[in-house]
Amino acid sequence: MAFGTQDDTDDVMNEINMTPLVDVMLVLLIIFMVTIPVLQHSVPLDLPRASSVVQATQDETLLVNIDAQGQYFINSAAADDAALLARLKTAAAQNPQPLIQIRGDRNVRYERVAQLMAAAQQAGLSKVAFITEPLRQP
Numbered sequence: 654m655a656f657g658t659q660d661d662t663d664d665v666m667n668e669i670n671m672t673p674l675v676d677v678m679l680v681l682l683i684i685f686m687v688t689i690p691v692l693q694h695s696v697p698l699d700l701p702r703a704s705s706v707v708q709a710t711q712d713e714t715l716l717v718n719i720d721a722q723g724q725y726f727i728n729s730a731a732a733d734d735a736a737l738l739a740r741l742k743t744a745a746a747q748n749p750q751p752l753i754q755i756r757g758d759r760n761v762r763y764e765r766v767a768q769l770m771a772a773a774q775q776a777g778l779s780k781v782a783f784i785t786e787p788l789r790q791p
């Protein structure tokens with residue numbers, strides 16, 4: 654064994670090691686796969702122009718109307734907040750629970766709609782739907 658001599662196995666590697674580059678690219682791919690769906694779901698709300706599809710009403714429905722002044726009407730009969738909560742609790746005790754359909758006037762304060770939804774949740778109702786007018790085509 655002599656010092657200063659080189660075997661064929663001691664040659665210098667003149668190739669780039671690709672393994673770290675592939676690892677970095679896979680990490681970047683995973684990051685982009687996770688962040689792009691989040692970025693695409695930024696919601697610019699423009700709900701008044703949304704179209705609606707007319708659905709057939711079920712037998713088990715409870716229609717709650719809210720006029721522009723915030724007055725509740727249960728199946729076309731006027732009701733105050735206490736009567737509404739009592740009627741919702743009665744509906745929640747039924748098996749199966751009825752679908753609560755909310756028809757709110759365009760000018761009603763959102764607070765009244767939120768109070769109705771909170772009352773439905775407090776009563777134990779889980780099926781709530783909003784009824785809208787179909788979009789008119791020009």
